[in-house]
Amino acid sequence: MRKLPVLAEEPSARHPPWIKARLPSGEVYFEVRNRVHELGLHTVCESASCPNIGECWSRRALTIMILGELCTRSCQFCDVPTGRPLPPDPDEPRRIAELLAECGLRHTVITCVDRDDLPDGGAAHWAATLKAVHARCPDLTVEVLTGDFRGDLSAVDTVLSARPEVFAHNLETVPRLSRQVRVQASYPRSYRVLAHAKSRGAIVKTGLMLGLGETDEEIRSVIGELSQLGVDILTLGQYLRPSRGHLPVERYLPPNAFDELRAFALGSGLRHVEAGPLVRSSYHADGQADLVRALRG
DSSP states (O other): OOOOOOBOSOOSSSOOTTOOOOOSOSHHHHHHHHHHHHTTOOBHHHHTTOTTHHHHHTTTOOEEEESOSOBSOOOTTOOSOBSOOOOOOTTHHHHHHHHHHHHTOSEEEEEEOOOTTSTTTTHHHHHHHHHHHHHHOTTOEEEEEOOOGGGOHHHHHHHHHTOOSEEEOOOBSOHHHHHHHHSSOOHHHHHHHHHHHHHTTOEEEEEEEEOSSOOHHHHHHHHHHHHHHTOOEEEEEEOOOSSTTSOOOOOBOOHHHHHHHHHHHHHTTOSEEEEETTOOTTTTGGGOHHHHHHHTO
8 A cells, every 4th residue: 555645754843834823813713712811711722722723713613611721641742731629610501501602603522621530520511511501502412522431431421411513532643652641641542432322322432643653554443443433523633742842743744644544534434524734623713513413314
């Protein structure tokens, strides 16, 4: 099988020319930012230093991050701070629903920090959040991007019982690099979570970052396994190092490499694939309401 085109090593601190993100600016961007802060909410857009924040927030497309701003895990790719979080805020679901109602979106993504300090990993708070959002925004389709709940499938069921339109859990990288990249996570455990959600009838989504040292064969192998698991949606994006304290970029894949992987994934049986250097889990998800309804039949 032909090797993917690639700029093999990180040449310098500068990104290659195809890595271009829109700088945060404009009235709508600042309006969204101010409202998020007024309501005391957190977004993965800010906390994880997403390069697409300027583009997405100019469309009011933001990804809320529930259960606080401190994560109990220390993944080596992520810019979300690690620490001892506060107890879940029982009023957070109401404020999230208020903000999403104001944004007027048709589809949104809600994610979370990992809460290994909680017996249910935060599943009950997830359910409360979904209930509040569905009540306030009945026409909004909601995608949840969760952690692995330490493999507790009853916690996954708690989230699914609140009827998210899409259940997402990211693998982030290939099995060989998983312990280095995700540290406290487990590839078999993540597969069990995805398979369990699929067995419950959910639309299932996952994502991979590329450029961490994986091989072309490893990427294709994972895609084949995801197809066998019945995963519906896959995102493939370029890993970008948030700081010198994070894992280095081992290679930059050009846009045509992502095009080839997208074609391969679709040919392997996945139903929808977003692939590109700046693609992230929720990139352009605000435009996927019709896709989600079509996948639900």
